[in-house]
Amino acid sequence: MTRLQLDMVILNAAELLTLAGASHTPKxxxxxxxxxxxxxxxxxxxxxxIVAVDTTKNIKRLVKPGSHPQIIDATNKTxxxxxxxxxxxxxxxxxxxxxxxxxxxxxxxxxILEAGGGINVTVKATHKARxxxxxxxxxxxxxxxxxxxxTTVEGKSGYGLDPKHEYKxxxxxxxxxxxxxxxxxxxFMGAHVVPPKYKYCSEEYVKLVMxxxxxxxxxxxxxxxxxxxxxxxxxxxxxxxxxxxxxxxxGLIPKVHADEMTTLGGAxxxxxxxxxxxxxxxxxxxxGIQALAKAQIVAVLLPATAFVLMEKEYAPARKLxxxxxxxxxxxxxxxxxxxxxxxxxxxxxxxxxxxxxAEAISAATINAAHAINRTHIVxxxxxxxxxxxxxxxAPNHAYIPYHFGVNLVNTVIKSGxxxxxx
Amino acid sequence: MTRLQLDMVILNAAELLTLAGASHTPKxxxxxxxxxxxxxxxxxxxxxxIVAVDTTKNIKRLVKPGSHPQIIDATNKTxxxxxxxxxxxxxxxxxxxxxxxxxxxxxxxxxILEAGGGINVTVKATHKARxxxxxxxxxxxxxxxxxxxxTTVEGKSGYGLDPKHEYKxxxxxxxxxxxxxxxxxxxFMGAHVVPPKYKYCSEEYVKLVMxxxxxxxxxxxxxxxxxxxxxxxxxxxxxxxxxxxxxxxxGLIPKVHADEMTTLGGAxxxxxxxxxxxxxxxxxxxxGIQALAKAQIVAVLLPATAFVLMEKEYAPARKLxxxxxxxxxxxxxxxxxxxxxxxxxxxxxxxxxxxxxAEAISAATINAAHAINRTHIVxxxxxxxxxxxxxxxAPNHAYIPYHFGVNLVNTVIKSGxxxxxx
Numbered sequence: 001m002t003r004l005q006l007d008m009v010i011l012n013a014a015e016l017l018t019l020a021g022a023s024h025t026p027k028x029x030x031x032x033x034x035x036x037x038x039x040x041x042x043x044x045x046x047x048x049x050i051v052a053v054d055t056t057k058n059i060k061r062l063v064k065p066g067s068h069p070q071i072i073d074a075t076n077k078t079x080x081x082x083x084x085x086x087x088x089x090x091x092x093x094x095x096x097x098x099x100x101x102x103x104x105x106x107x108x109x110x111x112i113l114e115a116g117g118g119i120n121v122t123v124k125a126t127h128k129a130r131x132x133x134x135x136x137x138x139x140x141x142x143x144x145x146x147x148x149x150x151t152t153v154e155g156k157s158g159y160g161l162d163p164k165h166e167y168k169x170x171x172x173x174x175x176x177x178x179x180x181x182x183x184x185x186x187x188f189m190g191a192h193v194v195p196p197k198y199k200y201c202s203e204e205y206v207k208l209v210m211x212x213x214x215x216x217x218x219x220x221x222x223x224x225x226x227x228x229x230x231x232x233x234x235x236x237x238x239x240x241x242x243x244x245x246x247x248x249x250x251g252l253i254p255k256v257h258a259d260e261m262t263t264l265g266g267a268x269x270x271x272x273x274x275x276x277x278x279x280x281x282x283x284x285x286x287x288g289i290q291a292l293a294k295a296q297i298v299a300v301l302l303p304a305t306a307f308v309l310m311e312k313e314y315a316p317a318r319k320l321x322x323x324x325x326x327x328x329x330x331x332x333x334x335x336x337x338x339x340x341x342x343x344x345x346x347x348x349x350x351x352x353x354x355x356x357x358a359e360a361i362s363a364a365t366i367n368a369a370h371a372i373n374r375t376h377i378v379x380x381x382x383x384x385x386x387x388x389x390x391x392x393x394a395p396n397h398a399y400i401p402y403h404f405g406v407n408l409v410n411t412v413i414k415s416g417x418x419x420x421x422x
Numbered sequence: 423m424t425r426l427q428l429d430m431v432i433l434n435a436a437e438l439l440t441l442a443g444a445s446h447t448p449k450x451x452x453x454x455x456x457x458x459x460x461x462x463x464x465x466x467x468x469x470x471x472i473v474a475v476d477t478t479k480n481i482k483r484l485v486k487p488g489s490h491p492q493i494i495d496a497t498n499k500t501x502x503x504x505x506x507x508x509x510x511x512x513x514x515x516x517x518x519x520x521x522x523x524x525x526x527x528x529x530x531x532x533x534i535l536e537a538g539g540g541i542n543v544t545v546k547a548t549h550k551a552r553x554x555x556x557x558x559x560x561x562x563x564x565x566x567x568x569x570x571x572x573t574t575v576e577g578k579s580g581y582g583l584d585p586k587h588e589y590k591x592x593x594x595x596x597x598x599x600x601x602x603x604x605x606x607x608x609x610f611m612g613a614h615v616v617p618p619k620y621k622y623c624s625e626e627y628v629k630l631v632m633x634x635x636x637x638x639x640x641x642x643x644x645x646x647x648x649x650x651x652x653x654x655x656x657x658x659x660x661x662x663x664x665x666x667x668x669x670x671x672x673g674l675i676p677k678v679h680a681d682e683m684t685t686l687g688g689a690x691x692x693x694x695x696x697x698x699x700x701x702x703x704x705x706x707x708x709x710g711i712q713a714l715a716k717a718q719i720v721a722v723l724l725p726a727t728a729f730v731l732m733e734k735e736y737a738p739a740r741k742l743x744x745x746x747x748x749x750x751x752x753x754x755x756x757x758x759x760x761x762x763x764x765x766x767x768x769x770x771x772x773x774x775x776x777x778x779x780a781e782a783i784s785a786a787t788i789n790a791a792h793a794i795n796r797t798h799i800v801x802x803x804x805x806x807x808x809x810x811x812x813x814x815x816a817p818n819h820a821y822i823p824y825h826f827g828v829n830l831v832n833t834v835i836k837s838g839x840x841x842x843x844x
Contacts, residue, residue, distance in 0.1 A: 095817070097824040101779060104772050144828055308826070310773055344766075344827035350526050351732055357523060395517070402519040404730070405766035405827060406566055 003064040004052075007416060008045040010072040010389065011056045013079040015396050016041025018053055019366045019380035026298055026326035026370040032359040035397060036380075041079060045069075045387045048415035053381045072418075074391045077410060078400065080361065081381050082151025082388030083342040084368035087279050087300050087330030090141065090155035090184065091134040091172035094125030096335040103310070119159070119193050122335045126159040126169065134172035135179070141333065142180045144340040147420050149409045151388040152183040154330070154372050156227055158192030163213055166190045170222035181414045185372045187255060188213070188223035191235050191243050206239050210246040218250035224373065225276065226252035230266040237265050244273045253373065259284040271295040277328070277371040281315045282306060289316075293324040298371040301363070302332035303348035304339050317353035327355070328371040329363040347404040357398040387416040425486035426474075429838060430467040432494040432811065433478045435501040437818050438463025440475050441788045441802035448720055448748035448792040454781040457819060458802075463501060467491075467809045470837035475803045494840075496813045499832060500822065502783065503803050504573025504810030505764040506790035509701050509722050509752030512563065512577035512606065513556040513594035516547030518757040525732070541581070541615050544757045548581040548591065556594040557601070563755065564602045566762040569842050571831045573810040574605045576752070576794050578649055580614030583627075585635055588612050592644035603836045607794045609677060610635070610645035613657050613665050628661050632668040640672035646795065647698065648674035652688040659687050666695045675795065681706040693717040699750070699793040703737045704728060711738075715746040720793040723785070724754035725770035726761050739775035749777070750793040751785040769826040779820040809838040 018036035027034070042059030044052040052062055063069060099107075099117045112118050126134070138155075145153055155173045160166035166188065173186045190209045198205035217223050226247030230240035244254035254273045258266025260280035267288030270278035278284075278292055279300040292299055299320050306314045320327055329345050331337065339345070346360040355363070369379025377386045391411040394400045400408060412420040432438075440458035449456070464481030466474040474484055485491060521529075521539050534540050548556070560577075567575055577595045582588035592608055599606045612631040620627035639645050648669030652662035666676040676695045680688025682702035689710030692700035700706075700714055701722040714721055721742050728736045742749055751767050753759065761767070768782040777785070791801025799808045813833040816822045822830060834842040 095821060095824070097779075097818065097820040100772075100824040101820050104776055104778060148828065304827070308773065338825040339827035341827040350522075351730065354526055356526060357519075396519065398519040398523050399517060402517070402522040403760040405726070405761035405763040406570065407829065 004044065004046065004062050005064050005067050006044050006046050006051065006062065006069040008070040008072065008413070009059055009063065010043040010074055010079055010391065011059060013041040013074040014076050015039060015078045016043070016053070016381070017078065017080040017361060017397055018382065019081055019362065020053070020382050022366045023375040023380060023382070025296065026367045027362045028324050028326050029321060032321060032327065032362040033356060035358050035361060037397070043079065043381060043389060045416050048387055050381060050383055050385050050387050052383055072391060072411060076395055078392045078394045078397055080390050080392065080397070081365045081379055082390055082412065082414065083149045083364050084372070084374070084379060085145065085150045085153040085330050085342055086277065086328050086368045086371035087302060087332050088153050088155055089158060089334035090176070091138050091157065091169040092122050092126045092159040092335065093129035093134060093137060094122050094335065096121055099336070120196060122159050123161055123195070127165050131168050131172050131175070134169065135175045138172065138176055139180060141340060142176060142182045146182055146412055146414070147409065148341045148343055148407050149390045149392070149412060150182065150340070150342050151412065151414050152185065152372070152374060152378055154187055155184045156187040156189040158189035161190065161192065161195045163216065166213055167216065167220070167222065170217065174222065181419045185374065186223040187225040187227050188217045188252060189227040191228040191240070193229060193234055202239070206243060209243055214246050214250050214252065218252060223252060225255045227255040227257060229257040230264055230269060231257065231260060232262045232264060237269050241269055241273065244275070248273065255279065259288060267292050270297050276373060282311060282313060284316065289320060289323045289325060296326065298326045298328050298367060300328045300330050300371050301349065301353065302330055303352055304345050305332040305337045307348055307352065308337050314353045317349065317355050321359065326367050326370065327359070327363045328367040329360060330368065343400065343408060344405060347401040350401045357401045360401055361397055387413055389413040426466065426468065426484050427486050427489050428466050428468050428473065428484065428491040430492040430494065430835070431481055431485065432465040432496055432501055432813065433481060435463040435496040436498050437461060437500045438465070438475070438803070439500065439502040439783060439819055440804065441503055441784065442475070442804050444788045445797040445802060445804070447718065448789045449784045450746050450748050451743060454743060454749065454784040455778060457780050457783060459819070465501065465803060465811060467838050470809055472803060472805055472807050472809050474805055494813060494833060498817055500814045500816045500819055502812050502814065502819070503787045503801055504812055504834065504836065505571045505786050506794070506796070506801060507567065507572045507575040507752050507764055508699065508750050508790045508793035509724060509754050510575050510577055511580060511756035512598070513560050513579065513591040514544050514548045514581040514757065515551035515556060515559060516544050516757065518543055521758070542618060544581050545583055545617070549587050553590050553594050553597070556591065557597045560594065560598055561602060563762060564598060564604045568604055568834055568836070569831065570763045570765055570829050571812045571814070571834060572604065572762070572764050573834065573836050574607065574794070574796060574800050576607045576609055578609040578611040580611035583612065583614065583617040585638065588635055589638065589642070589644065592639065596644065603841045607796065608645040609647040609649050610639045610674060611649040613650040613662070615651060615656055624661070628665060631665055636668050636672050636674065640674060645674060647677045649677040649679060651679040652686055652691060653679065653682060654684045654686060659691050663691055663695060666697070670695065677701065681710060689714050692719050698795060703742070704733060704735060706738065711742060711745045711747060718748065720748045720750050720789060722750045722752050722793050723771065723775065724752055725774055726767050727754045727759045729770055729774065730759050736775045739771065739777050743781065748789050748792065749781070749785045750790040751782060752790065765822065765830060766827060769823040772823045779823045782823055783819055809835055811835040
């Protein structure tokens with residue numbers, strides 16, 4: 001046996017969840033319940049990489065005599081991959097608690113919008129803010145995400161809605177990547193909503209997105225993905241199709257805000273354009289589900305949004321899983337859904353979508369990595385992957401969504417270094 | 423103006439929520455929306471007491487020249503009374519995440535109980551545990567409660583179900599009070615469930631509670647309140663009445679687990695015996711609501727329990743408020759409802775019971791103090807009250823339930839000392 005010079009070892013985990021073996025294709029159906037559990041498990045780390053994942057006994061044997069790796073004792077704790085949040089809106093300014101109160105009192109989305117509230121409030125505040133202000137505000141969000149166990153997050157623009165301010169958001173996201181331990185994966189979402197001045201000529205805005213913004217975003221390397229909100233009174237399926245195909249032409253992988261409020265066919269469009277994910281899906285049709293299953297597109301479900309918008313029906317997680325659609329979970333962090341906690345999202349997935357704790361964990365790790373094209377680096381505990389690892393104050397994996405509304409994270413290891421410890 | 427020797431001053435609060443003026447009678451109806459807000463507010467503290475609550479300018483004027491109180495800068499933050507959690511079960515052992523999974527898969531309470539799960543699992547684990555173990559386990563819970571802003575909590579026994587182990591729980595709660603900054607208010611709840619061996623002779627257990635446990639608990643000064651679970655297949659209204667009246671005879675103030683799963687008349691019983699609170703109330707009748715309103719009994723609502731048990735209907739908060747029943751909120755922390763966070767409870771109260779943020783805050787502070795007879799000490803920021811104060815990372819009070827699932831507490835001041843700071 002080769003003894004290794006290691007920098008860190010994690011030992012004695014009551015349950016070590018490897019999530020191994022699903023880096024090429026996402027977990028489907030019953031596979032989502034298989035976490036690759038090692039009891040009394042350990043991890044060996046060198047530099048920023050995982051070197052071995054095994055029982056504590058075998059990990060101890062790997063240590064070269066005389067070397068002194070940092071030891072993380074995970075006795076009575078669960079060890080799992082850093083959580084991945086594959087759908088979040090970042091680098092915006094302002095908050096909208098006033099609307100939260102209006103919604104509680106029965107105001108609809110449209111009433112709030114017409115009363116001068118809604119997304120335009122955030123767009124105005126984001127326009128006014130300097131890039132450095134957006135960075136500072138998002139840093140606070142990323143700090144909290146990290147404390148609650150998220151080690152990779154997707155960040156969407158979409159509060160600029162003109163070339164200058166969309167680029168400003170994406171540049172702020174680039175800055176965040178440089179200064180913050182969390183990896184932020186950028187998505188261009190100029191087609192988040194039709195700006196008020198294009199209300200009666202949305203095609204002009206679509207043209208601006210396609211002909212000006214997408215080429216520039218691609219040229220400057222500001223984003224990996226291109227996302228569109230396909231929704232009644234927002235962008236039509238046809239507009240979304242053209243935007244996403246234009247994105248593809250410029251190397252931006254499609255994502256779709258699909259079938260959230262109405263059954264518009266966003267899921268089918270995601271399949272048609274070969275999107276990497278279809279997100280929301282509260283109103284997805286059976287045909288849409290079949291299309292996602294056939295094309296093996298990851299359904300990113302966002303139960304915190306349904307929760308905070310007081311939706312009666314959540315996305316049909318069980319139906320999607322039964323149909324063979326791979327599921328991921330995300331926060332949908334945005335001014336309408338202010339939570340950084342993937343832990344709460346997992347609890348909501350269990351209670352309000354009837355996912356099992358194991359399914360929720362698969363959906364928040366390896367399947368979430370699939371939704372943002374990061375399975376070669378993160379999402380599971382396997383040799384040669386980045387050492388993004390959580391030690392959680394839970395005696396087993398089912399305990400994680402069971403003990404809710406608080407932070408169970410004991411230690412966050414990001415790229416081989418302790419990034420948070422309680 | 424008298425200048426004072428102060429130990430601590432809080433300055434520059436964007437909103438300071440005093441909750442003043444409701445220490446004699448709880449907040450009712452529209453009063454629940456009145457938080458006694460001081461903009462640019464401050465608090466002056468000497469020893470463990472509040473000396474003054476005013477604008478920052480006036481608080482600064484109080485400081486005696488040459489004295490150097492500790493300064494807490496609350497710029498852009500909200501300052502409010504420490505949260506009070508008036509319904510929690512404490513000093514038990516074991517966890518029940520297995521049941522959580524069974525419930526997700528559709529098992530009913532009764533099916534879980536019959537399969538050897540449910541409360542009896544906790545009773546067995548609590549019997550086995552030493553008092554010192556119960557203290558250690560509860561300390562971890564109280565630590566988290568404190569971090570999330572709770573400065574006073576009620577703690578119920580009810581997992582002993584025999585004299586020896588009920589006393590052990592209450593003694594553990596007494597120990598916790600001595601060693602932990604949080605004030606724990608003890609409630610005897612021997613009548614939590616009928617132990618299996620009394621299944622066909624519940625009257626014998628009622629007799630044990632009434633003739634042995636209550637007198638001993640009272641004599642030893644182990645509790646202030648006596649609580650009963652009045653429910654179909656648990657304790658009848660008649661049994662509950664006799665137990666609560668016996669408690670009263672021995673100086674224990676009645677509380678009732680009322681109308682949670684069935685409309686049994688628990689609210690009416692609470693009014694009849696002059697209980698200090700009626701708790702749960704998911705199935706309270708109109709007659710029950712009228713009885714609570716007339717007797718001005720605090721309704722302690724527990725939305726986290728409804729959430730985790732996936733109830734379709736929560737307690738009718740709006741109906742209760744409209745009828746003039748004072749509302750308090752609590753976690754119901756117990757092995758079935760594992761959350762320490764009164765912040766999440768407030769968010770749930772808003773989203774799932776349509777309370778306003780201001781109502782939720784009244785319900786988690788001054789009205790919660792009424793539910794456990796502590797308004798002379800805590801529940802509002804007023805001169806001569808104990809300095810239990812939160813500084814929260816929120817620019818205004820509505821932001822507190824809006825930004826959910828994480829901990830917004832910046833600083834917890836308990837009895838005039840910083841007990842937690844992030």
